Amino acid sequence: MFKGRIVRVVCYYRDASLLEMIISTFRKLLIDIEWVYGRRVSDDGLYEVVLGVRDSRNFKIAVLDLSNTVNVEAVEVLSSSEEGNYITNEYVNGNEVIKIYIPKADIEECYSWGEVCG
Amino acid sequence: MPSGAKLVVEALRREGVKAIFGIPGLSNMPIYDELIEYLREEEIKHILMKHEQGAVHAADGYARVSGSPGVCTATSGPGALNLVTGLATAYWDNSPVIAITGQVPRASMGRKSFQEADVVGVMQHITKYVVEIKEVSEIPLWIKNAFYIALTGKPGPVVVDIPRDLLSTNVNTVEWPEKPVVMGYKVFKSVINPNDVMRAVKILSEAEKPIILVGAGVFWSNASDEVLKLSELLVCPIVSTLLGKAAIPHDYPLYLGVMGYYGRVEANMAFLESDAILVVGARLSDRTLPSFNDLVNSDKKLIVVNIDPTDVMKLPVRVDVKIYGDAKEVLKMLIDAALELGRKVGRVEWISRVKELKNYYSRYYYRDDGYGLKPWKVLKTIRDVLPRDAIVTTGVGQHQMIAMNFWDVLEPRTFLTSGGIGTMGFGLPAAIGAKVARPDKVVVDIDGDGSFLMTMNNLATTIDYNIPVIVVVFDNRSLGLVRQVQQLFFKGRVVGVDFGSSPDYVKLAEGFGALGFDVSDYNDLRKALKVALSEGITSVIRVPIMRDEYALPTLPPGGSLKEVIVCVQGKNC
Numbered sequence: 202m203f204k205g206r207i208v209r210v211v212c213y214y215r216d217a218s219l220l221e222m223i224i225s226t227f228r229k230l231l232i233d234i235e236w237v238y239g240r241r242v243s244d245d246g247l248y249e250v251v252l253g254v255r256d257s258r259n260f261k262i263a264v265l266d267l268s269n270t271v272n273v274e275a276v277e278v279l280s281s282s283e284e285g286n287y288i289t290n291e292y293v294n295g296n297e298v299i300k301i302y303i304p305k306a307d308i309e310e311c312y313s314w315g316e317v318c319g
Numbered sequence: 320m321p322s323g324a325k326l327v328v329e330a331l332r333r334e335g336v337k338a339i340f341g342i343p344g345l346s347n348m349p350i351y352d353e354l355i356e357y358l359r360e361e362e363i364k365h366i367l368m369k370h371e372q373g374a375v376h377a378a379d380g381y382a383r384v385s386g387s388p389g390v391c392t393a394t395s396g397p398g399a400l401n402l403v404t405g406l407a408t409a410y411w412d413n414s415p416v417i418a419i420t421g422q423v424p425r426a427s428m429g430r431k432s433f434q435e436a437d438v439v440g441v442m443q444h445i446t447k448y449v450v451e452i453k454e455v456s457e458i459p460l461w462i463k464n465a466f467y468i469a470l471t472g473k474p475g476p477v478v479v480d481i482p483r484d485l486l487s488t489n490v491n492t493v494e495w496p497e498k499p500v501v502m503g504y505k506v507f508k509s510v511i512n513p514n515d516v517m518r519a520v521k522i523l524s525e526a527e528k529p530i531i532l533v534g535a536g537v538f539w540s541n542a543s544d545e546v547l548k549l550s551e552l553l554v555c556p557i558v559s560t561l562l563g564k565a566a567i568p569h570d571y572p573l574y575l576g577v578m579g580y581y582g583r584v585e586a587n588m589a590f591l592e593s594d595a596i597l598v599v600g601a602r603l604s605d606r607t608l609p610s611f612n613d614l615v616n617s618d619k620k621l622i623v624v625n626i627d628p629t630d631v632m633k634l635p636v637r638v639d640v641k642i643y644g645d646a647k648e649v650l651k652m653l654i655d656a657a658l659e660l661g662r663k664v665g666r667v668e669w670i671s672r673v674k675e676l677k678n679y680y681s682r683y684y685y686r687d688d689g690y691g692l693k694p695w696k697v698l699k700t701i702r703d704v705l706p707r708d709a710i711v712t713t714g715v716g717q718h719q720m721i722a723m724n725f726w727d728v729l730e731p732r733t734f735l736t737s738g739g740i741g742t743m744g745f746g747l748p749a750a751i752g753a754k755v756a757r758p759d760k761v762v763v764d765i766d767g768d769g770s771f772l773m774t775m776n777n778l779a780t781t782i783d784y785n786i787p788v789i790v791v792v793f794d795n796r797s798l799g800l801v802r803q804v805q806q807l808f809f810k811g812r813v814v815g816v817d818f819g820s821s822p823d824y825v826k827l828a829e830g831f832g833a834l835g836f837d838v839s840d841y842n843d844l845r846k847a848l849k850v851a852l853s854e855g856i857t858s859v860i861r862v863p864i865m866r867d868e869y870a871l872p873t874l875p876p877g878g879s880l881k882e883v884i885v886c887v888q889g890k891n892c
Contacts, residue, residue, distance in 0.1 A: 213502035216451060218439045225444060246502065265629040271448040271468060272503040314472075314505035315628035315643065 205235055206260055207279040207306060210250040213272045214241070223250055226267045230259035236288050238301055247274070268312035275313035279306035320489040323455040323481065324349035327419060328357055330462035333495065336390050338364045338755050340377040344394025345434060346421025349486035366755060366784055369776040371398050373748035375405025375476075376774070379414045380752025383735045384710060386541070388415040388469050389752055395422050396434030399480070400441065404742055407445040409476040411739025412562060413535060415469035416476040422451070424484035438480040447475030448504075455488045460496045467499035471506045473627050474539060507626050509644035511652060519597065519622045519640045520553075520656040526595035526620065528669045529555045532578070532607075535562035535738070536600015536626060536646040543731040545650035546599060547571055552657045554666045555597070556673050558586040560607045561723050563600070565734040569727040573670075575677060578880070579607040581720040584683075584872050585676035587880040592672070595620040597653075600646040602630040604739070610879040611635050624649045683871070683886045684725070691865035692841070694718070694793065695725040700841045701763065701791060702727050704848040709733065709761040710753045714746035714770025717799035720870035722765050733760075744773030750788040751781060761789070761852065768794040768818065778831040781857040789851045791844075792824055795864040803869050807887070808876060817866070828859035836860040 210223050220239070227234055232254050239250035254260070268276040290299045311318040321329070327350050331339070343351045357363040368374040371393045378389030393399050399420040409416040422428075423435045442449040448468050450461050458481070465477040523529045537546050543566045550557050550573050558578040559567055567574050576583035578590050590596070596619055601607060608614065614621065614636045622640040623631050631641050642649050687693050698721065707729045713719045713736045728734045735753060737745040750764040764771075771792050781788055793799075798816040805813045828835030834856050836847035844862060851858035871891065873884050886892035 215502075216439070216453070218443055218449075218451075221440065222443055229444070262633055265632055269627070269629055271501065274503045312629070315507045 205253050205255045208252045208254060208264065209277040209279055210252070210267060211274045211277070212248050212250065213274065214246045214248050215272055219248070219272055220250065222270055222272070223252070223267065226270065227252070227254055227263050230257065230263045232257045232259055232263055238288065264310070265312060269314060275311055275318055277308045278310040280309040320491055321493060322349065322353065322487055322489050323458055324353040324486040326455065326458040326490070326493065327462065327481065327486070328353045328363070330459045331390060331419075332357060332362055334462065334466045335387065336363060338366060338381060339390045339392055340366045340368050340374040340381070340752065341392035342368060342371055342374060342394070342398060344398045344421065346395035346423060346483045347392050347398070347419065347486075348394070348421070349483065350392060350419065350421065364755070366751070366780060366786070368748065368751075368780055370774065371401030372405050372744065373751070373774050373777040373780070375402045375416060375418060376408065376742075376745050376748035377752035377755070377777075378416045378418075379405060379409045379412075380712060380735055380749030381756045382409070382414045382416055382752075383749070384732060384753045385756040386539075388417050388466055390417045390419070392419045393421075394434065395420065395438070395483070396436045398434070399438045400436050402478075403441060403445060406442060406476045406478065408737050408740050408742040408745060410446055412737065413474045413539060414476065415474040417465050417469055418476065418478045420478060420480045421486065422480050422482040425482045426484065428482075438478065442478045442480075446478050449478040449480065452479065452481045452485055455485050455490050456494070458485075459493060460500065463496050464499045464501050468501060468504060473507070507628065507643065509648060510628070511642055511644045511649055513652070513656075515640050515642050516649070516652045516656045517660070519642065520653055520660055522595050522620045522622060522639065523553050523555060523597060524657070524660060524662045524664055526593075527666070528593045528672075529553065529595040529597070530589055530593040531555050531557045532590070532596055532598045532601055533557055533559040533563040533566055534599060534601020534607075535560065536624075537563055537566040538600075538732065540600070540645050540647040541731070542600075542647035542650050543567065545647055545654060549650055549654050549657065552654060554664050554670065556589055556670070558590055560601050560604070561736060561738040564723065564728055566731050568729050568731065570729060573673075575673065577723050580609055581723060581870060581873050583724055584680040584883050584885050585673070587872075587883055588676050589673055591880055593619060595622070597622045597624070599624045599650065600626070602627075603634060606738070608880070609874055609877060613880050680885065683891050686891050691868070692862060694721040694864060694868060696841060697791075697793070697844065697862050697864075698722060698725045698765070700844050701765070701848060704845055704852070705763065706761055709763060710735065710750075710757065712736065712746045712749040712753060712762070712764045714764070714766040714773075715741045715743045716767040716770050717795070717803065717868070717870040718765060718767040718770070718793040720800065721793075726765065743770040746770060747774050747788070747790060748777050750790070751777060751786055754786045754788050763789045763791060765791050766793065767799060768792055768796065769798045772822075775827070778828065778833055778857060778859070782832040787855050787857050789848065789857070790859045792859060792861050793864045794824065794861050795866045795868065796820075797866050799864075799866070799868070800870060802866070803873075804876075807873070807884070824859055824861035831857075834858040838862055
């Protein structure tokens with residue numbers, strides 16, 4: 202059962218170091234990541250990366266640092282009333298099916314290069 | 320048909336680059352091959368450093384003095400990896416450095432090829448940005464982008480890593496971009512609400528004991544005149560961070576010095592006693608404010624001016640007025656608001672209290688028991704000989720903390736030090752960069768023996784390229800600051816810090832073709848400096864310092880400003 206914080210990073214892909222940067226922003230502040238989901242959302246290379254991270258006293262610093270990272274357009278902290286596993290694997294007719302639940306979430310906070318957005 | 324390497328050099332020229340500090344190797348060699356024409360035409364200078372760490376510190380020194388990005392280059396693998404410490408130094412201190420690194424050919428990647436290293440993976444955590452070039456055609460745009468990212472917002476270092484095969488590939492057509500294009504990068508917006516500006520001025524005018532804390536943001540935005548003007552108008556004493564020191568002429572009567580961990584007691588006390596603080600261009604790091612309890616448990620009014628709003632959002636204290644913008648721009652508005660308000664402030668009591676603090680603590684600083692040369696007196700001797708606009712760099716350690724408190728900066732941008740991350744070995748190569756940027760200025764590296772020995776090989780560069788700098792080595796045959804901490808806070812268990820009798824600094828200097836001096840008193844030092852200045856050759860002046868000299872004041876690790884240690888029994892008590 203996941204009970205951490207959900208973060209959506211809206212970012213431009215230049216190369217795969219983008220994912221390293223996002224993940225390491227949490228890693229550097231000793232914040233564990235429970236799950237990550239990402240996808241391309243536009244033809245000009247805009248991606249969204251959604252992470253479930255453990256709550257931490259460093260959480261706000263990580264979000265602010267990430268919001269000032271080159272290639273990152275905005276960082277949203279999401280609130281969701283849905284608690285549970287966001288990525289599950291189930292067996293349907295003997296076949297393994299991986300299900301990704303995209304939380305219907307409200308934006309609690311949003312930061313983009315020093316601006317509070319959303 | 321120009322090659323990728325030609326595009327790199329031409330793009331650098333178009334950005335106005337006049338000097339490149341570097342070392343060639345297999346992977347950046349095509350860049351050097353194209354550089355030859357530019358060197359012949361004297362459009363760009365190349366300075367061959369003796370280690371890549373020296374190259375990046377030199378580029379950093381160049382940037383800090385000139386305000387323009389300093390450029391360095393290194394080959395792949397070890398060459399690029401040797402840049403790491405210097406890039407981190409520039410990142411922590413917001414210095415715009417551009418590093419161009421060669422990378423192994425794309426076909427060789429991932430095989431532990433000769434001199435292969437994951438530059439993006441390593442550098443992305445210690446720079447503002449690092450980009451791996453994927454196509455030759457991208458080179459002009461990404462060089463332009465690199466300068467844009469390095470200089471805008473909060474400045475910082477950018478690495479452009481280019482595989483060797485791309486450097487050697489020719490292109491049919493070249494598109495020189497007019498503007499940078501970086502997706503997902505924004506320059507911080509100035510959010511200066513005139514009401515906030517007026518509120519800030521009212522708070523400062525109505526306060527009984529206001530103070531201005533000046534940080535590196537004032538240095539980078541060239542806002543020294545503005546901060547002095549505001550201080551005069553509001554009769555407001557100034558304290559600074561270590562990097563902010565370079566923004567304030569110390570003969571300004573209301574300047575109290577650097578506050579913080581090893582800072583001046585009067586600066587710390589004035590900060591503690593103040594009832595309103597204007598913080599300009601400082602992020603209140605753990606060196607400036609080791610414990611936020613000093614602010615949390617007070618009813619001070621806090622006004623913060625910062626170009627980066629997230630620095631303010633991270634503060635664990637209440638901020639009464641937040642103004643986001645460039646220091647110079649905001650300070651001008653604060654001055655206008657103060658003039659508009661037109662309130663006359665006297666503050667006789669506060670100014671007299673500040674002077675009292677200054678005089679009281681001076682008795683602990685300026686002591687001379689006749690036992691060896693006193694660091695403060697050595698600095699005073701140097702100051703008396705050097706011109707007002709001489710540029711001083713430092714290494715990191717006891718000598719740096721002593722210079723922080725007792726070196727008088729008289730012109731803005733004339734004091735360079737590794738303040739954020741504290742990199743030993745910064746002093747000499749940064750002095751080289753400063754001298755290349757301002758050959759008309761006297762440049763002096765005030766260094767410690769431990770720090771100097773880390774990058775002193777670059778003395779050879781100063782001789783080969785006729786870049787005369789003066790190095791004053793505070794030689795206590797020890798890693799003095801660590802020794803001091805062991806003495807004070809590790810029960811005197813001194814370990815792993817003391818040097819033997821090597822080296823002989825005069826022979827070392829002479830071996831490099833520099834002048835070497837071994838001084839034994841202040842008069843000797845004065846004479847050595849005068850000879851060094853008149854000869855115009857790189858000089859190393861060894862100043863013996865007693866091993867048990869301390870850099871005071873200090874705090875216990877993690878301590879509050881209230882816990883300042885002004886003197887130690889048997890030293891200066």
